[in-house]
Amino acid sequence: MIARLEFLGGAGTVTGSKILLEVAGHRTLLDCGLYQGAKELRLRNWESLPVTAASIDDVVLTHAHVDHAGYLPRLCKDGFRGPVHATHGTADLLPIMLADSGRLQEEEAEYHNLRGTSKHHPALPLYTASEGLHAAARTARHSYHQRFDLGASLAAEFAPSGHIVGAATVMFDVPATGGRRRLVCSGDLGRYAIPIMPDPTPIGDADYVVIEATYGDRDHDAVPIADQLARVITRTAARDGAIVIPAFAVGRTQEIMYHLAQLEQAGRIPALPCYIDSPMATRATEVYRAHRPEFDDDAQVLDSKRLRVTETVAESRGIHAVPGPIIIIAGSGMATGGRVLHHLRARLPDPRTTVLIVGYQALGTRGRALADGQPTVRIFGENVPVRAEVVTIHGLSAHADRNELLRWLRTARAAPRVVFVVHAEPDPASVFAETIARQLGWRVAVPSAGDYVNLD
Helix, strand or coil: CCEEEEEEECCCCCCCCEEEEEECCEEEEECCCCCCCCHHHHHHHHCCCCCCHHHCCEEECCCCCHHHHCCHHHHHHCCCCCCEEEEHHHHHHHHHHHHHHHHHHHHHHHHHHHHCCCCCCCCCCCCCHHHHHHHHCCEEEECCCCCEEEECCEEEEEEECCCCCCCEEEEEEEEECCEEEEEEECCCCCCCCCCCCCCCCCCECCCEEEEECCECCCCCCCCCHHHHHHHHHHHHHHCCCEEEEECCCCCHHHHHHHHHHHHHHCCCCCCCCEEEECHHHHHHHHHHHHCHHHCCHHHHHHHCCCCEECCCHHHHHHHHHCCCCEEEEECCCCCCCCCHHHHHHHHCCCCCCEEEECCCCCCCCHHHHHHCCCCEEEECCEEEECCCEEEECHHHCCCCEHHHHHHHHCCECCCCCEEEEECCCHHHHHHHHHHHHHHHCCCEECCCCCCEEEEC
């Protein structure tokens, strides 16, 4: 019996994660992510998969971020009828994430129809908010370290990856010619010894490893995150500026909440008005609270009443009238949409402002343009001048850096037959593959979209 692994997405890019595992005609899709960033990537979301949706028997999700789960409603819309396997934490986040993603798709279609800027008449959403909720309801829940059967003698189990609540590394037990093979897929790996989240689970035995390499070509700043944050906040507060933080609703917002509370309690930053302007982040934080046993003791900071949470659009607009110094945390994390765009349009022209970049910024996003020092960014059809200070703190990313990725690989009991490097732009992927080969002496492959390999 030959198992086949096909890389349908997330190869050569950081978004759109999809890997097809086929055993004796049984098809399991590992992750079902949306492409984000540059237009040529986003257009891939409208292309048909090389296999029909109805031919896929089940989906296994590593976590709920839309670059790993956001294509699921479209897959269901196109005919997928099987179960969606996920951890309890991922299952709790999916209705929040997929409904919000569908709402953004609807708003984008409405915008194009009002402006007449689409070649399609009318422009349609990839899927709707209600279709997002329908897809989320298909989830079969599993606890960590609980083996579950998929079909054709294929089985799997989840283990904590340390990325966000519910995030998992997936260990597949795969039938193959002459015996069984263990396939370990990292999902998105978190950092070691960070607040709230546990460390990534060791690999153990593995015949094949699929590893993400978002930061495979660099190491995060060795300066403690608290020190970097304290410097930025005190410097901006001294000039009565606003600190605008585009933050992912799940993961980054909660870690920033932790650091701000710790710094203020220690007297290292002034007690500034701090707004969480993201209804999705508020709901996600409730999920974190519901899963407190999965986390470190640091999770108690999520109960802080110090932060001001805005729910309505009117409350969000009211923040524009609040003078600095002020901290504004709003989505989206790559500044591709959401309420943060209004804050950026209002505050970017002011040289007293600081925009704090705290997560990975994909090519083609406004966040990447800001991080790269572009003099203007286009927001709501306007070229907005960037006079604000822009600061990036890579260590606040939820992704492991090069050394941490190597640290995780070294938890394998023996050298795998092959390590597949995915979920990275081409340069980081090739650099990390070379690093693995040089430092560990292991066989490494960097697949492109559409590549496949037999696990034999």
